[in-house]
Amino acid sequence: MGLLVVSCVDGPGIVSKITTFLHRRAANIVQSDQYSTGPRGGRFFLRIVFHLPGLATELAGLERGFGEEVAGPLRADFQLRDASVPIRVALFASRYDHCLLDLLWRTRRGELPIEVVQVVSNHADLASDVAAFGVPFEHIPMSQATKADAESRQLELLRGRVDLVVLARYMQILSGDFLNAVGVPVINIHHSFLPAFAGAGPYERAKERGVKLIGATAHYATEDLDEGPIIEQDVVRVSHRVTARELAQRGADIERTVLARAVAWHAEGRVLVNGRTTIIF
Template sequence: MTIAQAAPHRAASPTPLADHASLIVHGRDRTGIVAAVGAVLAKHQANIVSLDQYSDNPHGGAFFQRTVFGRDNLKVALPQIEADLRAEMDKGFELDFTLRDLSIPKRVAIFASKAEHCLLDLLWRHRRGELPITVAMVISNHPDTAGEVRSFGIPFFHVPSAGADKSGAEAEHLRLLQGNVDFVVLARYMQILSGEFIGRLGVPIINIHHSFLPAFIGAGPYAKAKERGVKLIGATAHYVTEDLDEGPIIEQDVVRVSHRDTVADLQRRGADVERDVLSRAVRWHSEDRVIRHENHTIVFA
């Protein structure tokens, strides 16, 4: 493992959303959930600035709600708000909830290989303040992008991962990541993560797949698409599970192509879609807009 030291300056972070919090509620649907949550927030003089909800069946189905609220001196009030919400949820509601201070951006590690377009797009958007995240580090199995990452003031770690045995590389990844990140983004990281690594890491992992899943899974999707004569190509951002390219989908998009496009044309046009899809998925996840439920997602975009 080698380290490329970060530049003296740090990349500008997005402006934190001061005195605001996100509240995610999910569980079994029943009458009175919205009113109960609203009553707790009103008790604490919290102002609801946005509220989205969804039920897959109003008669006892699964219920999902995302609320963003603000109030003065939120950090002081947040522990009591959480305690009161927990007490309210214990009154016969079959619900779980998470509460997060939005002034503290989520910490992310970005994994990349030689393809740089998704990596650099995320770093550029982060520097412009478009992504409410803190980029803790970039990890790559190739040293090629070290200089460009360094120019953003982001620590770069080169961790080779060659051959069938990935245990050494994954052990080093865990040493770097555990306790330091809230989620991981695979920005065209061309390595398969083991189930043991995913389980031990214990944070969400978002991958960009250069195909419109579930079609053309695995390697070489653009060549497969050309062979099939497709008229649309796309990209899919999804959560990583032990099943390759089958995790819950966060976002997808497509672009129209024709028989005149070569494989290189498909790759070039597909790269634009990959950048957009991945950046949206990262932003939505970092803003608590994505709720995982079984093997799919509810996205309050």
């Protein structure tokens, strides 16, 4: 199956131009979703899944032709790829293992359309766990004094090998220089207590304050800490009977599922960024 994702300034005839291009090349559209932020001067978003025999050999020419005939005149951003080919992903983690191992497990079971090509950590604790999945593990220690050198090593390790970086509870703040240089989207996950309970011991402080909802947020990482476009969120209700330890356990469960959904949706081309927000098909 082919996957085409398009965004451009809205106007009449966009769908016609795109579908006519595919029809002339004998492509059969099997799924289509679209959204506009406004009919006049708004932004138009489209995701199409299509069947085309011999796609693998036709893909380069199809992409070139679409750019010249459709995207160019529309001044559109687009991505055209073979949806059957998993995207290449690097997972970053520290000492928490729940998100990292969950993504590796789901990938091994074929539940995520990704290929994990590298795990990077600032601690060596999870090396043996990752080795059990047959995925390369790289320990790159990091401190404030060595941050620039460590990020340079990370960039060198990833260059040309990945389509997405996932921060699976990586307890380091990525610099703006890293985010600009890595050249691929970065997805992060964090608990829902931000900004109220930032820093250490959020579940203990949440227990002290008697919170009734806990949750998680997956978003694209930007230079503005934890303020990138949101991909997915979820919550679970708790009561006064729940201990801080149980809060943390339930929080870990939500982080796993929310991050897995976000990664799956991104890999399937369902997430389109519109400024500070997202369109999810």
